């Protein structure tokens with residue numbers, strides 16, 4: 321089932337959408353087990369910063385991921401939704417767990433994903449899946465609807481406050497925070513958002529954990545340029561795109577320039 325016409329129009333106009341589709345309760349329960357093991361296997365990494373969560377072998381970023389999450393990223397129904405957003409040629413290139421523990425969950429400052437990523441032309445649809453109920457009270461995702469429209473990356477600065485999930489934050493003059501929308505989801509529901517959309521989330525001081533899995537898909541008309549962003553921790557944690565594996569999940573590599581061998585050796 322693709323996005324309905326109404327959902328697709330919402331995505332195009334606002335830069336995000338919450339589709340009708342959601343994962344069944346038994347799959348959510350099993351996903352929660354996977355997430356718990358993922359967190360337990362990476363005791364030295366903050367649970368908001370588990371990049372490469374879908375890659376089972378250790379990666380340059382120092383995270384040991386889970387093969388079950390790679391299977392989830394290939395879910396045909398999720399790919400149908402993504403296809404409605406970015407077209408039929410789909411590359412999986414990333415997956416991050418943003419788990420905010422109860423009472424101790426870190427803020428994600430307002431930002432645009434495109435600020436961080438080496439994809440040219442810049443394009444990605446993120447599917448953000450709620451592993452727990454994700455509500456205003458436990459720091460759900462919040463977005464500035466329509467902020468993607470100009471396909472412009474606004475200037476970001478390094479936010480040096482302690483306890484931030486990400487450190488590159490959008491300059492306040494580009495923000496109209498009165499216009500934000502909170503995306504509240506029940507566990508198993510998901511939202512899709514565009515690479516240019518301004519978004520972030522608050523701390524979690526509640527008694528309920530808030531875990532969400534962000535799966536990143538790009539159209540195969542774009543190129544994942546592994547060498548244009550050098551390995552660094554200026555995002556707030558270590559990022560190294562040099563060996564990042566890609567999976568062509570649907571269609572063809574229209575760019576003809578994506579390398580699907582790197583990172584799979």
Ligand SMILES: O=C(O)CCC(=O)C(=O)O
Pocket residue numbers: 418428433446448459460461519520521532534
């Ligand atoms: O999970 C969050 O609160 C933030 C997620 C996010 O920034 C992203 O998916 O790009």
